[in-house]
Amino acid sequence: MPSERSILPEHIEEARHRLAGVIKPTPLIRSATLDRILDAHVLIKPENLQKTGSFKIRGAYNRLATLADERKSRGVVAASAGNHGQALAYAATRARVSATIVMPATAAIAKIDATRSYGQSVVLEGVDYQEARAAAIKMCTDRGACFIDAYDDLEVIAGQGTLGLEIADEVTPDVVIVPVGGGGLIAGIAAALATRVPNAEVIGVEAAGSPQLSASLAADAPTSIGRPVDTIADGLATGRIGAIPFEVMRGRVKRAVTVDDFEIGEAVLLLLERLKLLAEGAGAAALAGALKLKDELKGKTVVLVVSGGNIDTNVLDRIIGHGLVKVGRLFRVAVDLRDRPGELGKLVSMVAATGANVRAIDHDRTRRDIAIGGARVMLELETRGPSHIEAIRDQLKRNGYAFDVPALG
Structure with a gap:
């Protein structure tokens, strides 16, 4: 690649070639219900139907596939709140590579069990993603293993960018709304659309309990929020934007929409009841953001990225309860x-x-x-x-x- 923090369209195309036969190219879903609610032409990108239940398999597999055999032989380690860990565990088992996934002790039991089910080791460390990440990096140093970052890595970003190519293959959107944690997904999508659909606006949606995108855009630099994260959308609860994703999205992503847990919960319930799609908190964030931007989206072609569906059943029960009370x-x-x-x-x-x-x-x-x-x-x-x-x-x-x-x- 031209520099350590740049990404070109051909790198995303190469990632798509590697992922052929591994991922499911998820087709866009038209929603008449959301068309009516938002008064727009709304399409859902349902990555909750992806293998391992989220978009993360795209980046994890692409990163693993580009590792030299010598590095693979030493094993790989990742930190994850759940989805990246599941994706890497699946990819590593498929590639016959040893993997250890470090997850926070507070991770959802369903995600811990699902990660273990793919046949790799899971270690619980720390109370949040950043503490688990620090433990994973130390483990790599001690073992000589390769750290596979969830988002702060060009090959991971290129893999996530294949989702953007699939969008451009089907539609010419005016707006693409993407949930944001560490920034790998939105960076990949923005890079993929930059040449295919250059006039599309890419908007990031963050959780109020982990607002690292708005902080980074305000500072014009990748920024940590400087306080503990607190959101039901654990996939967005990174507490910081990655340095590499921020450089990739610089000039391509100019807006952040912040949604609270109640707004996220309402979006989860709307997707479940009206579209029959089960999304986790992070997966429903794009819809929550779109509902907040309703007046701006009128008459536009809008793609909402439902990034994953690995929701803990206890969280789902609370969301349903809150939603039923509200209505x-x-x-x-x-x-x-x-x-x-x-x-x-x-x-x-x-x-x-x-x-x-x-x-x-x-x-x-x-x-x-x-x-x-x-x-x-x-x-x-x-x-x-x-x-x-x-x-x-x-x-x-x-x-x-x-x-x-x-x-x-």
């Missing part, structure tokens, strides 16, 4: 009762008469703020919407129940 299909209410036989049954029967279904119930006699002889009952009810919730509240009032609606947490 009025789940109602949590705390009701005070006299603690005597039949009172709980009367309450449940009254609720059933409204047409609500009891999803969960908690009966507590020992709270310090409840009088002796009383009880606090927490009901979680499946409802039909806001008007149904109002009917339940009215029914509780008419029957003389004291109740409150706890804040969602």
